[in-house]
Amino acid sequence: MTPSTLSITDRIEKQPPAWSRWLDLSDRALAVLLLAPTAILLLLIIVYPVLRLGYTSFFSLSLTSGLPAEFVGLENYELMFTDPVFWETTWNTVLITLITVPGALVVGMALALLANLPFRTQWPVRLSLLIPWALPLSFAGLIFAWFFHSEYGVVNDVLARFGIEGVIWFNSPNLAFAAICLTIIWKTSSFMALIILAGLQTIPRSLYEAADVDGAGRIRQFFEITLPLLKPAIVVALIFRTITALQTFDIPYMMTGGGPGTSTATLAMYIHQNTVSFLDLGYGSALAVVMFVLSMCVTVVYLRIIRTKD
């Protein structure tokens, strides 16, 4: 190597780009500058509202009273402990999550495997996967409210055709809860299926061919090839599904309005009721903070799981 070539590589490696030199910035400063717009946007639309929510939750702020906001410390949080509706709605939300997330995973997996079969015409299968996913939640709730109506509903009509006496679904907390969970699973399993289907299509065919040669059966292939390779897709689907399950609002709102009584109301419905109907922003904010913390915990748990798998 001649001294001249050395000096050339030196110059290439050490000299910052012309415009950066013009601004007289180090690499670190440049990175900060380039990230700044995104960071400011995130601060404005995510961090600020969350902080503001936490701030409001320490105030007694009811728009119906006409009184100015008054600092009450943790009073709104203390109120929750003695509020039976808070506990009931939180429990309902947890129960919906525990039932519909695994439910949607199992159904979604089955649908994805079905859609992944080598059909000659694929579009009817894919379309039927997309339709429940594309429907607005409240619309799905409205449709199923009609399905489960005790007099005009198709569900009781079908039961009657098999000689089974129809039931008044929304008169019983358990039946109403079951109807809601069925609807949520119907609505959300197609989302799970779409993500899992995408995961399925990344698994190379050659693995199955090799397994065939080794004499592994279909079931063994599923548990030893498909399932392990699908894990990343499943975890992503589960994170999304669990968080939306914790925020369940539309479907029970349209189907039962939380009834009979408050037996199918969710935490999100209770937040909506306190803020929008009662205009009690202080208590509503405190409830929303609880929900935010719940969602954060779930996300952290999932992220931990992913990290340990890596």
Add this chain to the structure above:
Amino acid sequence: MKYSILTKALLSATIFGLAVPAFADTELKVYISSQHQPQVWRQVLDKFEAANPGTKVTIETGGNTSEAQAQYLNTIMSAKDSSLDVLILDVIRPAQFAAAGWTVPFENKDMAVYLPAYAEANTVDEKAVALPAFADSMFLYYRKDLLAKYGIEPPKTWDELKAAVKKINGGENNPDLQGLSFQGKAIEGAVCTFLLPYWSQGKNLVENGKLTFDKQAAVNSLKLWKSMVDEGISKKNIAEVATDDTRKEFQAGNVVFAVNWSYAWAQSQGKESAVVDKVGVTRLPAVAGGESSTCLGGWEWGVSAFSEHKDEAKKLVEFLSSQEASKHMAVNGSLLPTYSSLYQDAEVLKAAPWFADAKQVVETAKPRPVTPRYNEVSEVIRTTVNAVLAGVTTPEDGAAQIEARLRRIIR
């Protein structure tokens, strides 16, 4: 050059914008919900415009239930939006809107011209916070033909009603014929469902802003409605029934008795009704040994505190609430007047003959609890009534829950 054109454009726009209000009309926007016949109110507004040159009034409609309207107005008002000048409000809301500072009071307004219940519902701390638009209350609708066939008089008590239903059902032998339809769904109507027999026992829920809850009366009230389901007077799915479901079932000829508001009358006499000329309307039955009582309904006009034309808006509201407008709406829209004398008015009675009987019902109607936190009171009552009718909660537990929760709201 470019900049100077832009500057000029901005400058002229500003001047124009500032200059417009000085010589143009005052524009008022009135919020009327879609089910309250905005097209008939338009005729009244036309009269106002004719009498007040220089004032233009436009209508904004929206929200076809009381809850939907309230949510919309809550959003507009909490944003201090000045786009609406005059608002139509359900009779349960003037107190809440006034407490929140969303409406402005009418100074020196003589409220004695109206039916007493409406004067009371619109007065908070001796100030008129809104003016009545029209009256309403709950009535007992019944099938004149069926009662005549079995020689039954319209029932005076709920027990008589049950006996009448059993007699008619025994004779008709029609499994589709329901004895009594009322509102069991967790909606505003269910609050009235609870209050009707509660009040009928001479009890009040709130007096002078203090809770005067009578637990035994509440248990009796819930028990009465539950017995309607258990004895087969009402259908088993009554907890699913909303106000308009009652109207539809009655109109289809599937109900002997129905608890409903006055609006159901016009439709029961309409083209799509199976019961034209077979409908009787009377006051609601009482509990045995009690007084008949009914829920006060109706809608009021308020002036938005954020309006930029408050004086003109007040003038408009005075007109919309005048005897002249009330008569126009009674004749052309079948809306019950808030002026006592109009119930004997020949023109009104020619258009709606049943108004002659409606007056005594409206006069004895009771307002739901007047409190700024009415939305919460309503929620407690309607979800409990719904739970009792669905069989999830016993009447005793339901009454205890109502009491416990109301104590936290009204202190």
